[in-house]
Amino acid sequence: MTEIAQKRPFSIKRKYVYWVIQLMFVIALTGFLYSYFTNKNVFQGVQNFAATPTGEPTFVKLIYGKFGGGEFEKPMAVTVANERIYVSDTNKKRIQIFDLEGNPIKTFGEWGSKPGQFQFPYGVAGDSNGNIFVADLYNNSVSKFDKDGKYLGLFAEKQASEKVLVAPAGLAVKEERVYVTDVELNVVKVFDLNGNLVKQIGSKGVKPGQFNAPNAVAVDGEGKIYVTDTGNQRVQVFDKNGKFLKIINGSVDGNGQSVFVNPRGISVDDNGNVFVVSNLTHRFYVFDKDGKQKAAIGGYGEGEKQFSLPNGLFVDERGRVYITDTMNQRVAVFQS
Amino acid sequence: MKSMVKYFNKTRQIKGGNKVKKFSLVMALAMAIMLTIGVSAALAAPGDYQPGTQTTSDKYTTTLDSTMGNSDSTSYGLRNGLSNANQTGTGEEVNDGSTAGDVIKNVTGQRTHGEYQNDTNSCASCHQTHTASGKNLLFKNGTYNTCTACHDGTLGFYNVFQGSNAGTFGGNPDKAVGNASVHMATGVMTVAAAPGGNRTSTDSNTWGKEFNCASCHSPHGSYSDRLLHYNPNGVGNTAPTDATGNPTGGKKIVNATIAYDSATGKYTAVDASGNTVAGPFLYGYTYGKPKLYWSQIRVKDATGVFTHKYSASESWNDVLKVNYRGGYFTDPDGVLAGKTAADIQMDVAPATVVKMNAAQIGTTPNNVAITSVTSYKSGVSGFCAACHTDYNSTSAQSESGTFSKAFRHKIVQGLKTGMIGEEKLVNGVATPNQTMVCLSCHYAHGTDKSTMLDARDTAVTAPDVNASSALKRYTNMAVCWKCHTDSKAEQLKNNDSLWNQKDAGTAPIN
Numbered sequence: 111m112t113e114i115a116q117k118r119p120f121s122i123k124r125k126y127v128y129w130v131i132q133l134m135f136v137i138a139l140t141g142f143l144y145s146y147f148t149n150k151n152v153f154q155g156v157q158n159f160a161a162t163p164t165g166e167p168t169f170v171k172l173i174y175g176k177f178g179g180g181e182f183e184k185p186m187a188v189t190v191a192n193e194r195i196y197v198s199d200t201n202k203k204r205i206q207i208f209d210l211e212g213n214p215i216k217t218f219g220e221w222g223s224k225p226g227q228f229q230f231p232y233g234v235a236g237d238s239n240g241n242i243f244v245a246d247l248y249n250n251s252v253s254k255f256d257k258d259g260k261y262l263g264l265f266a267e268k269q270a271s272e273k274v275l276v277a278p279a280g281l282a283v284k285e286e287r288v289y290v291t292d293v294e295l296n297v298v299k300v301f302d303l304n305g306n307l308v309k310q311i312g313s314k315g316v317k318p319g320q321f322n323a324p325n326a327v328a329v330d331g332e333g334k335i336y337v338t339d340t341g342n343q344r345v346q347v348f349d350k351n352g353k354f355l356k357i358i359n360g361s362v363d364g365n366g367q368s369v370f371v372n373p374r375g376i377s378v379d380d381n382g383n384v385f386v387v388s389n390l391t392h393r394f395y396v397f398d399k400d401g402k403q404k405a406a407i408g409g410y411g412e413g414e415k416q417f418s419l420p421n422g423l424f425v426d427e428r429g430r431v432y433i434t435d436t437m438n439q440r441v442a443v444f445q446s
Numbered sequence: 447m448k449s450m451v452k453y454f455n456k457t458r459q460i461k462g463g464n465k466v467k468k469f470s471l472v473m474a475l476a477m478a479i480m481l482t483i484g485v486s487a488a489l490a491a492p493g494d495y496q497p498g499t500q501t502t503s504d505k506y507t508t509t510l511d512s513t514m515g516n517s518d519s520t521s522y523g524l525r526n527g528l529s530n531a532n533q534t535g536t537g538e539e540v541n542d543g544s545t546a547g548d549v550i551k552n553v554t555g556q557r558t559h560g561e562y563q564n565d566t567n568s569c570a571s572c573h574q575t576h577t578a579s580g581k582n583l584l585f586k587n588g589t590y591n592t593c594t595a596c597h598d599g600t601l602g603f604y605n606v607f608q609g610s611n612a613g614t615f616g617g618n619p620d621k622a623v624g625n626a627s628v629h630m631a632t633g634v635m636t637v638a639a640a641p642g643g644n645r646t647s648t649d650s651n652t653w654g655k656e657f658n659c660a661s662c663h664s665p666h667g668s669y670s671d672r673l674l675h676y677n678p679n680g681v682g683n684t685a686p687t688d689a690t691g692n693p694t695g696g697k698k699i700v701n702a703t704i705a706y707d708s709a710t711g712k713y714t715a716v717d718a719s720g721n722t723v724a725g726p727f728l729y730g731y732t733y734g735k736p737k738l739y740w741s742q743i744r745v746k747d748a749t750g751v752f753t754h755k756y757s758a759s760e761s762w763n764d765v766l767k768v769n770y771r772g773g774y775f776t777d778p779d780g781v782l783a784g785k786t787a788a789d790i791q792m793d794v795a796p797a798t799v800v801k802m803n804a805a806q807i808g809t810t811p812n813n814v815a816i817t818s819v820t821s822y823k824s825g826v827s828g829f830c831a832a833c834h835t836d837y838n839s840t841s842a843q844s845e846s847g848t849f850s851k852a853f854r855h856k857i858v859q860g861l862k863t864g865m866i867g868e869e870k871l872v873n874g875v876a877t878p879n880q881t882m883v884c885l886s887c888h889y890a891h892g893t894d895k896s897t898m899l900d901a902r903d904t905a906v907t908a909p910d911v912n913a914s915s916a917l918k919r920y921t922n923m924a925v926c927w928k929c930h931t932d933s934k935a936e937q938l939k940n941n942d943s944l945w946n947q948k949d950a951g952t953a954p955i956n
Contacts (some may be wrong), residue, residue: 120468127471131478221618229616230599231609247599248608248616276600293602296811314811322811323602341601341811372595390595418593437591 166405167396167431167444169414173197173212180206180214185434187280187326188441191236192257192380197434197441198231198244198422205231205244205259212443218259223270226261233281233326235288237303242347243288245278246435252278252290254305266290266305274307275299280326280338289390291324291337298327298337300352311335311352316342319354326422328401330378338376338386343368345376345386347401357394358401360383369395369406375423375433385423385431389392392417394433396446412438485553589658590632593665595893603808603816609897611819612672612868613917617894625909627917628892633658637679642836644695644849652680652694661833662890669726669743670800670829672819678832682728683795692850698740699723701796706787712774713766715792725773728795736761740795743768743775745785752791756781768799798832800825803869803878821878822868822885827857830884837884857882862929866919887925888917901927 173195175181183201190196194215195208204219219228229248236242240257243265251270254262256402265288266274277294287308288301296314298321301307312321322341329335333350336358345358360369372389379385382399394417395409408417425431431444552947597607607616617626630639638645638653647653655661664675677683684696702715702723715723727741736755742761744752766782768775780791801823808816831838836847839854846854861867861882870880889897893916895909901924910921918925 122471126472127475130475134478221620221623232600277599279600293600296602318811320811323600325600374600419591 125290136272165396167407167446170413170430170443170445171212171444172435172440173208175199175206176214180217182434182439182441184207184436185422185439186232186436187234187424188432188434189234189236189281189356189424190426190430190432192240194257195432195441196234196236196242198234200230200232203231205242205255207259212441216259218255219244225264226253226255232279233290235281235283237283237288239303239377241303243281243283245275245281245290246258247277247279247293250276252281252288255443264305266299266301266307276404279371280324282327282329284329285333287329288328289290289329289335291327293323293325296321296324298324298335302422309352311348312337312346318346318357319348321346325374326376328376328378328384330382331380334378336376336378336384338373340373343370343373345370345373345384358386358397360395360397360403364401369403374421377423377431379425379429380427383425383446385425385446387423387433389421391421392420394420394423394431407444414442417442434437482516516823539883562625589660603810605870606891608890613889613891613897613919615891617892617896619894620696620882621909623909624894624896625892625912625915626892629657629662629890631658631661637661637833640833642831642834642838642847642849644693644835647694649694652684652696655679669797671802671804671817672800672826673827674798674800676726676797676799677728677730677795678798678829681832682707682797683730695832695848697796699796702792704787704796711776711778711795713776713787713790714774715794717794723773723794723796725769726771726797726799727768727773728797729768729770730795731761732764735759736764739763740793741768742793744787744791744793745782797827798825800829802826821866822883824868826885827866827883834884857884861886887919887928889919890917893917893919895921900924901931 123378133338134370142287146332167395170293182197182199184199185206186200187198188195190210193210195210197206199204199206199210199217202217203221204217206217207215217289219226219231220244221229222286222326223229227249228244228246230246231244233245233252234242236257241262242255242257242259243252244255245252250273251267252265254265256262256306257374264270265322275290275295278290279293280289280291282289286303288303288305290299290301291297292299296312298311299307300309300311312319312324314320314322316322320342321339323335324337325340326338327335333353335348335350336354337346337348342359343359344364347358349355359366361367369391370386370388371391373386374389375385375387375394377385384397384399384401385394386397387394388408391408392408395403396407398404407415408416408420410416412418417433417435420433420435420442422434423431425446429446431441431446433444435442594606597604597606599607606612606614608614613628614626615631617628617727618624619626633656635657636653637643637655637657638647638951639657644653649655660675662678663673667677668674670676679695681695681697683698684694685698685700686694686696688694696795699715699717703715705714705722706712707714717723724923729739729741731737731739736757736759738754739761741763742754743766744754745756745762747753747755754761754763756765762781763775765779766775766777802819803821803823804817805817806815807818810816810909827838834851836852837854837857839846839856840858842853842856844853845851859882861880865879865886866883866887867879868881868883869876869878871877872880895906897919898906898910898915898921899919900906900921906921908917908921910918912922915921920928
């Protein structure tokens with residue numbers, strides 16, 4: 111037998127072949143089980159690389175919170191600050207903090223209308239000093255917390271009953287300014303970091319420069335202010351002084367049919383690309399700095415590039431796009 | 447053993463055998479590699495594995511069936527694989543027919559729900575014609591989620607999670623904090639769960655139907671304010687007894703006789719007590735030839751039998767002019783020539799109408815009035831009784847109930863000042879809040895500490911102590927004490943020392 115084997119250069123022992131075959135089955139099975147139980151598509155990376163058009167954000171991951179009490183119930187808004195991800199879980203009346211990889215760090219907040227408590231935590235944003243601001247739609251106020259969730263007081267008022275804000279929804283912080291939308295007053299209020307009102311934009315109505323339930327706001331590097339005018343189904347752009355510039359709604363010049371149905375979260379990246387969520391059509395849009403549509407990602411479902419009533423959106427410095435997917439109870443992360 | 451070795455040696459020595467073996471080994475290896483890659487890719491590719499009727503591969507081939515898209519919340523429902531919105535294939539990002547107007551997609555000044563006008567554009571607020579995700583072409587499968595996508599306060603009005611005359615869906619259920627109770631409209635239970643209803647029925651058209659926002663509200667319009675449903679729990683088109691004679695809770699009037707007014711040419715239905723049945727009638731029908739209407743007119747044929755068929759393809763409702771809203775029909779084409787009123791009979795499916803008073807509290811940015819209900823005029827207890835059938839009692843002196851018997855609080859009676867109720871003529875003047883209704887004591891949506899009052903109409907500081915706060919307007923048994931301090935009070939209820947702390951009633955002693 112040995113003699114015969116030596117005569118053949120490519121010989122291989124039969125048992126090794128069986129071993130190799132068995133090994134491959136085990137690998138296949140392991141891969142399948144991993145994919146099945148973690149609900150991750152192990153080939154997505156390759157597919158994305160091959161199939162994603164240039165410039166379209168690619169899917170990265172889903173953040174579900176921590177099992178055993180740390181799950182989301184209705185995540186409405188998200189921001190990144192202090193190298194952490196902050197998510198407002200409206201139904202759980204709390205904010206969840208994650209590291210940038212999506213590992214849960216802690217949560218803060220509880221149900222109530224007393225200082226530091228939440229009834230409808232919505233917009234969330236952080237400043238460069240490590241402070242976190244949370245808008246509460248029902249408690250009529252924006253509260254300030256340190257980066258770990260320690261309550262530091264109301265932001266714009268001494269007491270919520272002062273009604274500086276009535277139904278604060280969206281928040282953004284840029285260059286020492288805090289921008290707050292109010293869906294009942296139908297205005298955007300601009301404050302300094304100490305909560306002093308600096309400027310107010312808009313009024314109730316349907317004309318350019320007027321709002322119908324503005325749900326979110328973002329500010330770009332030039333100081334231009336982007337407001338999701340939810341009820342009027344459009345995004346309005348203002349210069350840094352609050353002068354109306356233009357409408358973005360997916361049509362060529364902003365005057366045609368809107369692609370949005372119930373538009374919500376908005377953010378602008380360093381290149382001036384504008385990201386907007388269209389809640390009732392379960393997708394988000396990307397527009398370039400001229401308002402031209404670059405991408406539309408989503409559709410209804412539970413898959414990776416699918417949403418169920420998405421709401422909040424934030425783009426961080428690394429170009430990562432975070433979207434709260436309310437009814438799928440998760441945060442989707444894309445890379446732009 | 448020896449012979450086996452011999453055998454193997456023999457086999458290996460077959461001419462050309464080595465090549466065959468080598469080939470088959472390489473072949474087996476190649477197939478294993480292909481299998482490894484193939485299986486992994488095939489199983490992993492779609493990336494989502496939802497339970498239920500679908501498999502990972504039918505994402506693109508799902509067929510629609512009536513059971514899909516029914517369930518609510520985060521259910522795994524219909525997924526048709528199409529990514530959006532009103533158009534199939536090209537131009538999928540465009541929501542057809544919209545203007546740059548309102549999210550609610552309607553023309554400025556028009557309502558989202560109902561009162562549709564000739565140039566309406568309201569449909570696309572909730573429906574997608576060709577690419578819907580849920581049953582009935584809803585954007586989303588799940589009535590509760592679709593409604594609350596806007597009615598959670600984020601559009602600035604009609605927030606069902608904050609207190610109103612309907613109470614709130616947003617209370618804190620923690621027994622120590624708010625002890626909230628709500629009309630659980632998320633779709634997790636069926637209508638049969640209603641106390642006082644038919645707890646055992648599974649009829650998928652009535653008691654067995656999922657309970658959600660659309661069980662009480664009709665988003666396309668109704669005969670009532672608050673878009674209250676015109677046919678709650680199917681009471682209008684359900685006969686009072688089923689085929690086996692058991693009660694159903696239905697309000698349909700079967701085999702009503704007909705009265706004819708020759709002056710106006712109107713035929714009207716008369717119930718068993720001889721009273722004219724007022725409209726509006728429901729105009730739904732069962733498909734078939736001819737259609738069988740819920741409010742069906744029948745006429746005696748040549749053999750003396752009442753039939754709904756005018757011809758093989760037409761029903762009598764098709765050839766007569768039926769005014770469903772007005773509750774009568776006429777015969778402009780003379781198809782009833784030679785027939786008298788006695789030759790005609792009719793099933794009447796009455797529409798449910800609740801009348802109420804509302805005050806304007808604001809205006810939406812696109813100029814639609816925002817109103818709040820201040821009191822009721824008529825019909826509201828009957829509306830509740832569509833499901834809570836047995837609780838709509840008119841006397842506490844004897845047992846009552848359709849599905850179960852018990853002594854129950856009488857609903858229709860006088861009311862304390864400051865409570866919500868129906869109006870009544872007082873000295874010839876329609877005066878609001880005079881007669882008790884279900885909603886005098888209960889909220890329609892839900893309650894918790896934040897919306898409850900005590901017997902002196904003071905906001906409470908502690909949650910209701912009972913297992914459930916039962917959607918009450920008044921905390922604990924203050925809901926009783928609110929009225930029963932002096933009304934027909936033969937028994938002494940409090941002594942002097944407590945009276946000062948617990949007074950209530952029309953003339954409180956302070």
